[in-house]
Every structure is written in structure tokens, then in C-alpha cells.
Amino acid sequence: MKYSNSKKLYESANKYTPGGVHTAMRDVNPRLVFLEAKNAYIYDADKNKYIDYQMAFGPTILGHNYNYVNERVIETINRTDLYGIGTTDLEIELSEKICKHIPSSEKVLFCNAGSEATYHSIRLARAITEKSKIIKFQGSYHGWHDYVAKNMQSSWEKIGEDDPGSAGMLKESVDNTLICQYNNLEDVKKTFQENYNEIAAIIVEPIAHSSGCIMPQSNFLEGLRQICTDNKSLLIFDEIVTGFRHDLGGYQKIANVIPDLTTIGKAMANGYPIAAIAGKEKYMNRFNTKPGGDVWFAGTFNGHAVGTAASIATIEVMEKEPVHEHIFDLGNRMRKGLEEIHNILGISSFVAGYGSIFSNYFMDFEPKSYSDLQYHNKDVYIKYREELLKKGIFKLPQNMVRDHICYSHTKKDIDRTLELTEYALKKVLTDN
Ligand SMILES: Cc1ncc(COP(=O)(O)O)c(C=O)c1O
Structure with a gap:
């Protein structure tokens, strides 16, 4: 993927705004500038298209620009x-x-x-x-x-x-x-x-x-x-x-x-x-x-x-409309798919979630409180999300373990995401 337009625009942003972003946590590597969003997809300044699971930390439950x-x-x-x-x-x-x-x-x-x-x-x-x-x-x-x-x-x-x-x-x-x-x-x-x-x-x-x-x-x-x-x-x-x-x-x-x-x-x-x-x-x-x-x-x-x-x-x-039914179904499909991939690859994980939210922790038990998360392997987590980003799946490549499904996501989006997740995890395992 090319990021040259984002890079150039980011320089202007950084000139007028501390860090170039308007909320702590929005800093992302590569530094992306976004120009368009529609339904489950967002587009950066280089016209790269992403299936979005960041979903602005949760508001766009129906989809972007619904x-x-x-x-x-x-x-x-x-x-x-x-x-x-x-x-x-x-x-x-x-x-x-x-x-x-x-x-x-x-x-x-x-x-x-x-x-x-x-x-x-x-x-x-x-x-x-x-x-x-x-x-x-x-x-x-x-x-x-x-x-x-x-x-x-x-x-x-x-x-x-x-x-x-x-x-x-x-x-x-x-x-x-x-x-x-x-x-x-x-x-x-x-x-x-x-x-x-x-x-x-x-x-x-x-x-x-x-x-x-x-x-x-x-x-x-x-x-x-x-x-x-x-x-x-x-x-x-x-x-x-x-x-x-x-x-x-x-x-x-x-x-x-x-x-x-x-x-x-x-x-x-x-x-x-x-x-x-x-x-x-x-x-x-x-x-x-x-x-x-x-x-x-x-x-x-x-x-x-x-x-x-x-x-x-x-x-x-x-x-x-059956908004909750749809997002819960897709959430289940995603969680089930992630578990299968982790099992196939022999990755120690706990796929958590409720309804439209899914979180894959790289640890071998269910976390019950924040301090349990010290057992979550954040390095693998961040690396596989960086790989996904390169393939057009937007999950914040930081250790913010929460992804959101919206009413505009389709089964096809979930299946494509799972396919690329398997690819990304395999790559992280081989690179390690
Ligand atoms: C549980 C919870 N409470 C409060 C807030 C603060 O909301 P806002 O960012 O709209 O001020 C957030 C934001 O992420 C949140 O997740």
C-alpha cells in the first residue's frame, strides 16, 4: 500500500496541531489521513480501502455515513x-x-x-x-x-x-x-x-x-x-x-x-x-x-x-430493523472463525466478546479483571494487526483490545477478515 498522500497531509497537520491528531490514541503508524467513509469501509488519502472494525471506538453502529x-x-x-x-x-x-x-x-x-x-x-x-x-x-x-x-x-x-x-x-x-x-x-x-x-x-x-x-x-x-x-x-x-x-x-x-x-x-x-x-x-x-x-x-x-x-x-x-440480530450473528461468526484459526495455528488465545464486539486476547484463560491482561501477548497482537492494516483491515494497531461490528458489515466482510487474519498470524509466527 502507498501512504505518500497521507504522509504529506500529516506534515501539515503536525504543523498546526500537537502531534497532528485531535485525540490522544489517534496516533497511528503509518500516519494515516482519512478522506472518506461509507458503511463498513474507510478510505485514506491514498485511496486505500479498509474494512473498518475500529468504528471510531464504537459510535457508528449502523455504519459510516448511513x-x-x-x-x-x-x-x-x-x-x-x-x-x-x-x-x-x-x-x-x-x-x-x-x-x-x-x-x-x-x-x-x-x-x-x-x-x-x-x-x-x-x-x-x-x-x-x-x-x-x-x-x-x-x-x-x-x-x-x-x-x-x-x-x-x-x-x-x-x-x-x-x-x-x-x-x-x-x-x-x-x-x-x-x-x-x-x-x-x-x-x-x-x-x-x-x-x-x-x-x-x-x-x-x-x-x-x-x-x-x-x-x-x-x-x-x-x-x-x-x-x-x-x-x-x-x-x-x-x-x-x-x-x-x-x-x-x-x-x-x-x-x-x-x-x-x-x-x-x-x-x-x-x-x-x-x-x-x-x-x-x-x-x-x-x-x-x-x-x-x-x-x-x-x-x-x-x-x-x-x-x-x-x-x-x-x-x-x-x-x-433486525440491527442487533445482524450484528450479534456476525459477532458470533467472527469469534467462531477466530477460535478455529487459533486452534489450527496452535496459538494460545482467549477469544472474548459480546454481541458485536470481539476481542482476541493472546493468553490461555478468560481475563476477569484488568490485571489479568498482563498475560496477554501484546507484541503478537500489535504485529498481526499491523499485517492486517497492510491488507486493508482496519483494527487499531495498538494494544486496544476491542473491535466493533456494525449493521453494514456483511458475512463476506467477516469471511475476508478471517482469511486475512489467518495469513497475518501465520506471517507473524514465521517472522518470529
Ligand atoms: C465507557 C466510556 N465512558 C466514557 C467515555 C468518554 O466518552 P467521550 O469520549 O465521548 O467523552 C468513553 C470513551 O471512550 C467510554 O468508552
Whole structure:
């Protein structure tokens, strides 16, 4: 593959932007500049075509530039945009849909990104409980702000220690965010005992997708629910990856565990910017969007016509068409195929996944928490993904163990990917 146009454009990007990319983690080798995307495919500046599994970290659940959603957005912005005052018809329609589908959602508020939603959820939990500390789990990502940017993809020697993810974080924030091990209820109980009556909330991804696909073990989510209820703390499900992707009602509907607050984003609008915080009415009424509320909630672009129209259209497609059936079927096909290839090649692996998400860990047991991932052979992982990239399969060639299937992927795409996976793995094994 040629990358000369990307290389040239990247030089300009780098001139005006630190590192040439607008989000940490977007740096890719070779440095690619993308010009086009359609359905399951993306195209770089040298017209190289890729079957995309990165899928922008998850939002484009229907596929890139999905006609039904795009047409609704275009039609909408010819009529309406942003007022900064009052309410729009689109906000009403979307709120109704969210409250209909997500079990914990009695009331909902819109913002623009997942990080805003998790920020609001934590501040609300602190206001309600009048407690300061929160629990998050090692390895989980809940956004870039000081409350949660801690102990994310920590290096192994940092596990069990405070590991702020950024310079410039407030010490108070770092100190008030306690870290527990995913799937370890004893650890959570011990942390509650050691911080008696000080914990406002647990924020948890119901499936730990920040680390690929670590499934909640039996009774883990139920146990968190009970611990929060017993300690008068709030349970926040961060469903920014799982919401709409695994079910219109989120993973809470599948697990039948109802959190107090839920954050959603990504797949809710098929790639258009919008996120939300939803929850029990008695809690949500504390936001000062309601007269008398004392928890600040604002944002110039909140409820923008683009995001709300895109989200309504995305949810409509999921309501009317077999979106989840299709992506779950393809997910199963991919996981089964990967297992077969690993067996044929004698590769030690655990192919994890749920529905449309698949993660192949090069380790010989199921990871139950982030620290188990130190047994995953990241060198083989990165190398085979580099080989795939050269063949037109886009999986981020970094140790981010999560791939996404969308409604526009076909069986043919999966089979082609499996064929090339076998080739790439064989090449990595011979080169080693
Ligand atoms: C589980 C989870 N929560 C929160 C966020 C933050 O969302 P955003 O990047 O839209 O701010 C992400 C982003 O990857 C996420 O995966």
C-alpha cells in the first residue's frame, strides 16, 4: 500500500496541531489521513480501502455515513438548528424514546460527549449523597476529566497504586477517586468499610469494554447494586459503549440490574455528537434545569438539532430493523472463525466478546479483571494487526483490545477478515 498522500497531509497537520491528531490514541503508524467513509469501509488519502472494525471506538453502529441517518440530519438542519433557549421538538421526541427503552431512565438530559455525561453523573451523586468519594475500576475509561482520569490503562507496576492519567489533575480529585478490581466484590466491600459513609457512587462499565471485553461474572453487577443500596450510595452504569450497542435498553436490560444513573453516548447517534445522562426522577430533578434544582447543568450545544435528529433516526432503525440480530450473528461468526484459526495455528488465545464486539486476547484463560491482561501477548497482537492494516483491515494497531461490528458489515466482510487474519498470524509466527 502507498501512504505518500497521507504522509504529506500529516506534515501539515503536525504543523498546526500537537502531534497532528485531535485525540490522544489517534496516533497511528503509518500516519494515516482519512478522506472518506461509507458503511463498513474507510478510505485514506491514498485511496486505500479498509474494512473498518475500529468504528471510531464504537459510535457508528449502523455504519459510516448511513443514508437514513444522514438524510434525517440534512432534512432537519434545513429547518432548525440551535436556540439556546426553551425546548425543541427533537429533544422531546428523543427523550421519550430514551425513557421508553432504558429501564433506569425516568428522566434524561442531553450533553455532547460521554465525558460530560460521566462528569454530571458524579457531581449529581455527590450532591445527592453529600459524600465525596467515588469508586471506579482499574482499567476502565470514563472520560478525560479529573474525577475519573485515573488508573485507566495503567502499566502493570502501577496496579494497586494511585495512577493519575494526566499531569495537572487536582490532588483532591485524585484522592477522592478510589480504585477497585473489576469482578471483585470483596474488594468493593472492603473499600466501603475502609471509607465508611464517604462513598457517593460506584461508576462502572457493565461490561468492561475499555479493556476489550471483560464480562461481569455472575452476581457482580447485582452485588454492586446491593452494596450501593445498603450504603446509601448511587450506582452509575457507564453505558457509553454498551448502550444501544448490545440492546436498545442497554446492558442493564439484559443483566436486569437497574442503576440509579446511566450515561450513554457513542452508538446512540451513529457517529453524530450527542451523549446523555439518565436516571431516576427523584435524582434527576436535582439538576437546575428544573426550577429549584441545585446541581448545575448547562452547555451551549446541548440538544443541538444535529445530534438529536441523528439519534432519533438511529434509534428508529434499531426499532424497525433486525440491527442487533445482524450484528450479534456476525459477532458470533467472527469469534467462531477466530477460535478455529487459533486452534489450527496452535496459538494460545482467549477469544472474548459480546454481541458485536470481539476481542482476541493472546493468553490461555478468560481475563476477569484488568490485571489479568498482563498475560496477554501484546507484541503478537500489535504485529498481526499491523499485517492486517497492510491488507486493508482496519483494527487499531495498538494494544486496544476491542473491535466493533456494525449493521453494514456483511458475512463476506467477516469471511475476508478471517482469511486475512489467518495469513497475518501465520506471517507473524514465521517472522518470529
Ligand atoms: C465507557 C466510556 N465512558 C466514557 C467515555 C468518554 O466518552 P467521550 O469520549 O465521548 O467523552 C468513553 C470513551 O471512550 C467510554 O468508552
